[in-house]
Amino acid sequence: MSTSLEWGLLAPEILLAGWAAFIILIDLFWGGLGKERLGWLAAIGAAAAGGLSLIWVGDTKQFGDLADINDYTTLFRVLFSGIGATICILSARYVRDRLLHPGEYYALILLAIIGANGMAAAHELLTAYISLELLSFSLYTLTSYAKFDLRSNEAGLKYMLLGAFSSAIFLYGIGLIYGTTGSTQFAVIGEVLSGDTSDIEWGMYLGLALMIGGLGFKVAAVPFHMYTPDAYEGAPIPITALISALAKAAGFAFFLKLFAVAFLPLIDDWRYFIAGLSVATMALGNLVAIQQRNMKRLLAYSSIGQVGYLLLGIAALSQDTASALVLHMIGYVVTNLAAFTCVILYYNWTGREEIEEYKGLAQRAPYLALCLTIALFSLAGMPLFAGFTTKFILFQAAADEDMLWLAGVAAFFSFVSLYYYLIVIREMYVGETEEKTRFPTPWLEYTALTVLIAGVFLIGLYPKPVLELVEDGTATIFVSEELDPGEDLIGVP
Amino acid sequence: MEFVLLALIVIPLAVCPLFMLIPSQYPQLSRYLAALAGGTLFALSVLLFAAYEFDGGSGLRYELQWVWLENIGFLGENGITFYLGLDGIGAPLVLLNGVVIFAAVFVSWNIANRTKDFFVLLFLLVAGVYGVFISQDLFFFFFWYEVAVLPMFLLIAVWGASSEFKTFARTKEYGAMKLTMMLVGGSVLVWVAIFALFVEAGAGTYDMTVLREAALDEDFQKVVFPLFMVGFGVLAGMWPLHTWSPDGHVAAPTGVSMLHAGVLMKLGAFGILRVGMTLLPEGAEFWAPVLMAIGVTGAVYGSISALAQTDLKYMVGYSSVSHMGFVLMGLASMNEIGVNGAVLQMFAHGAMTALMFTSVGALYDQAHIRDMTQFGGIAKPMPRHTAFFTIAGLSSLGLPGLAGFVAEFHIFVGVFEAGYWWAGVLGILSAAITATYILRMLSRAYFGPLNEKWAGLKEMRLGEQFAAVLLIAMILLMGLWPAPFINRISETVEMIPGIAG
Numbered sequence: 001m002s003t004s005l006e007w008g009l010l011a012p013e014i015l016l017a018g019w020a021a022f023i024i025l026i027d028l029f030w031g032g033l034g035k036e037r038l039g040w041l042a043a044i045g046a047a048a049a050g051g052l053s054l055i056w057v058g059d060t061k062q063f064g065d066l067a068d069i070n071d072y073t074t075l076f077r078v079l080f081s082g083i084g085a086t087i088c089i090l091s092a093r094y095v096r097d098r099l100l101h102p103g104e105y106y107a108l109i110l111l112a113i114i115g116a117n118g119m120a121a122a123h124e125l126l127t128a129y130i131s132l133e134l135l136s137f138s139l140y141t142l143t144s145y146a147k148f149d150l151r152s153n154e155a156g157l158k159y160m161l162l163g164a165f166s167s168a169i170f171l172y173g174i175g176l177i178y179g180t181t182g183s184t185q186f187a188v189i190g191e192v193l194s195g196d197t198s199d200i201e202w203g204m205y206l207g208l209a210l211m212i213g214g215l216g217f218k219v220a221a222v223p224f225h226m227y228t229p230d231a232y233e234g235a236p237i238p239i240t241a242l243i244s245a246l247a248k249a250a251g252f253a254f255f256l257k258l259f260a261v262a263f264l265p266l267i268d269d270w271r272y273f274i275a276g277l278s279v280a281t282m283a284l285g286n287l288v289a290i291q292q293r294n295m296k297r298l299l300a301y302s303s304i305g306q307v308g309y310l311l312l313g314i315a316a317l318s319q320d321t322a323s324a325l326v327l328h329m330i331g332y333v334v335t336n337l338a339a340f341t342c343v344i345l346y347y348n349w350t351g352r353e354e355i356e357e358y359k360g361l362a363q364r365a366p367y368l369a370l371c372l373t374i375a376l377f378s379l380a381g382m383p384l385f386a387g388f389t390t391k392f393i394l395f396q397a398a399a400d401e402d403m404l405w406l407a408g409v410a411a412f413f414s415f416v417s418l419y420y421y422l423i424v425i426r427e428m429y430v431g432e433t434e435e436k437t438r439f440p441t442p443w444l445e446y447t448a449l450t451v452l453i454a455g456v457f458l459i460g461l462y463p464k465p466v467l468e469l470v471e472d473g474t475a476t477i478f479v480s481e482e483l484d485p486g487e488d489l490i491g492v493p
Numbered sequence: 494m495e496f497v498l499l500a501l502i503v504i505p506l507a508v509c510p511l512f513m514l515i516p517s518q519y520p521q522l523s524r525y526l527a528a529l530a531g532g533t534l535f536a537l538s539v540l541l542f543a544a545y546e547f548d549g550g551s552g553l554r555y556e557l558q559w560v561w562l563e564n565i566g567f568l569g570e571n572g573i574t575f576y577l578g579l580d581g582i583g584a585p586l587v588l589l590n591g592v593v594i595f596a597a598v599f600v601s602w603n604i605a606n607r608t609k610d611f612f613v614l615l616f617l618l619v620a621g622v623y624g625v626f627i628s629q630d631l632f633f634f635f636f637w638y639e640v641a642v643l644p645m646f647l648l649i650a651v652w653g654a655s656s657e658f659k660t661f662a663r664t665k666e667y668g669a670m671k672l673t674m675m676l677v678g679g680s681v682l683v684w685v686a687i688f689a690l691f692v693e694a695g696a697g698t699y700d701m702t703v704l705r706e707a708a709l710d711e712d713f714q715k716v717v718f719p720l721f722m723v724g725f726g727v728l729a730g731m732w733p734l735h736t737w738s739p740d741g742h743v744a745a746p747t748g749v750s751m752l753h754a755g756v757l758m759k760l761g762a763f764g765i766l767r768v769g770m771t772l773l774p775e776g777a778e779f780w781a782p783v784l785m786a787i788g789v790t791g792a793v794y795g796s797i798s799a800l801a802q803t804d805l806k807y808m809v810g811y812s813s814v815s816h817m818g819f820v821l822m823g824l825a826s827m828n829e830i831g832v833n834g835a836v837l838q839m840f841a842h843g844a845m846t847a848l849m850f851t852s853v854g855a856l857y858d859q860a861h862i863r864d865m866t867q868f869g870g871i872a873k874p875m876p877r878h879t880a881f882f883t884i885a886g887l888s889s890l891g892l893p894g895l896a897g898f899v900a901e902f903h904i905f906v907g908v909f910e911a912g913y914w915w916a917g918v919l920g921i922l923s924a925a926i927t928a929t930y931i932l933r934m935l936s937r938a939y940f941g942p943l944n945e946k947w948a949g950l951k952e953m954r955l956g957e958q959f960a961a962v963l964l965i966a967m968i969l970l971m972g973l974w975p976a977p978f979i980n981r982i983s984e985t986v987e988m989i990p991g992i993a994g
Binding site: 319320321323324377382383384388392393395396397399400404407408411412414415418419422425426429430462463464467468471 | 643650
């Protein structure tokens, strides 16, 4: 193993870790700062980490054999930092009104970003696994953060138990892959698997299946989705947003990289397996969402449906689909954050989260209703908004890889999803409410919301700049890495 | 002129944020802005229609092409372009849209509840419709197609009206949801067909002028054409997928019904022609008999259903199904005169049905019922209204001198020429049934002894009269001097591959 590590490459993560400690200390020694300002301070830290990672735009560097710092990593570092900063801003009022111990809350969000960054950057399986656990544990804790709320406790417990179980499965998969290929490095695994694999077939396939299962849990693919609705419903709403955006995006950043670099040679073996998962995920997520009465559960099932679309991109994996997949993911993250922002703001005012309690929102807070409508239409894949464009590109890319039937299934379920989004829209615009008072205008949150909605329009109407950035990123994981035979590989016997 | 074309999309989109900026306590300001924008769109549409001249090729003029996304992933050179252009088929439909939106603004003048929101959605709808008529890129064609469907749900669910019947009710939410889901469901088929078409053509572009040159495999065309036919057909009110149309139109407020029945349904038929028949001519030829059968079934079924209605608006709704059946028959004839007739019928039906909805809406606003058996002799208190409705009805049943006659004549000639004599006979039967229900309705509700209960009815509002006069002008123009329409349409239709001369 290379001995001199360039620690500077991890500056954003170091900054985040330091900032997390700093937030806790501030909370400890300067309680007078106020819970709200603490959130803004955390947001600054997250944003700074995102800005710092821009140093490596265009670079291709490696942190030992553990992490890649290239455009792919940079893209996701910026995305994850953005998600974290947004969540911190959105949490401020919620935490002030409803939660205890704000310092640790924000620190955990920052730590979750570190985990997510690690998953996108990982060069080998164990780094990825440890990052995954860092992310997961931060989220388990945050999910059960409303400690006097039974639902939150239940959600945290469920999430953690099932999460630990899936981690074990995933780890077993890693073990088998390591045992059969002799390495944990993605590139080396890819090298070995593209050669003759007849004598390692069983272990390899079992390992692959277990890893797909473990990853499937982390991104909430059917049939590993069971925890999602409860975790979403029980968690404090900003954390629900964090799970739906950060955990999914990080999961797919890792999923994509792992399958593109390590398992691409076996694509004919797993693509129909993943395609099957994709169909099941789209079907269950979208059909069960129709039944929901609670806004958080609705968004939980809708996000399961969205995972189905993303899995479609993995099933039809190629460099084109990878870009389309990441573009769709970015569109989804921005849209979903916008939707959650509205839900959070509504909850902050009224403490309500049932769909029928959104009655008359269009009269009480027209801007909020408009933004939520835009976000929901975007999630349903209607034009002018991000959802249409990214879905069109993703489905077309899949159709281009001989997966037309899957694109058709996805288009169908996208149509199904419109129904339950329209129900929410109907409540907001058609429903009448007794209370006619207008809501106050929270300027900071509305600014964040406006930025997100602008992003929804940008990706929907002019995705070119975003898609080009994504292309630069995905190009780096599809470069077949030159391996020096003399280089010593971890654990090669 | 290119930029006039662009303005057709930009103006309605640009007024949307302007409406939002107007404080809601000044609804009058929103109305003036809507009238201004509608008037501008009307003027530009007239200008484009008048200026359009065929000059060879596929008849495309005023082209404007901007690259939107290229050389990325599966996209090659000119992958997705924002490509506008007007051809002889688009020109009359652009004119139709301009007329109907201008009329619809005046008909919607009295909307008091959330006035500005109404106009935002109305103009979004109009932008989508214009976009479909002038887009020459398949991606954007579909994009605008969906934009046109997008605002319908709220327009109907918020400003619409529920209908009560003796044994059941049709709420506005029901109508809105049914309409939206059926239309978007249809567009799933279109979407899949577009994916397949793009992959099969292998040109790396959605540019329809390039795609129509791609010699696609015949079997492929036969498989994919029905997707376009059914997918677009849903919006065209194609039997048996027409059921959203009467429910949706009845639930919608008058201005929206006008746009929806008048223009939006045309998008479906236009899609079959522009995408299905133009890009997949061999597939279209193979499926033409089926389309003919479906079209004629729709025509007969729609007219018989209209005969059974006593609710005026449901009658107009079913008459739309019947007339759109004629459009499909014209398309299915696959010869020049029949397809000409189909496009003429799109225009004629658009103007005529918008006028009918204007009249029915004006009556309903005062009487609050639409049951024709409850009226009687209301020609006396509402002479102008009666005149307008009568003209619309006569155009609908194909009286010579009005637009409907010109269109239906072309269609029937085309249908007989193509050898579908059975369809022609049934189509003429359907026109006869149309005459029956229109004349019966007029005699029941408008003429004969005045039912004293309705002696207090007042004439239509001036704005509504203006809208009606505008629409009648179009009906008379096409009925008495069809040459400008036929010239523009036929020269473009000739150039469509697979259309017999």
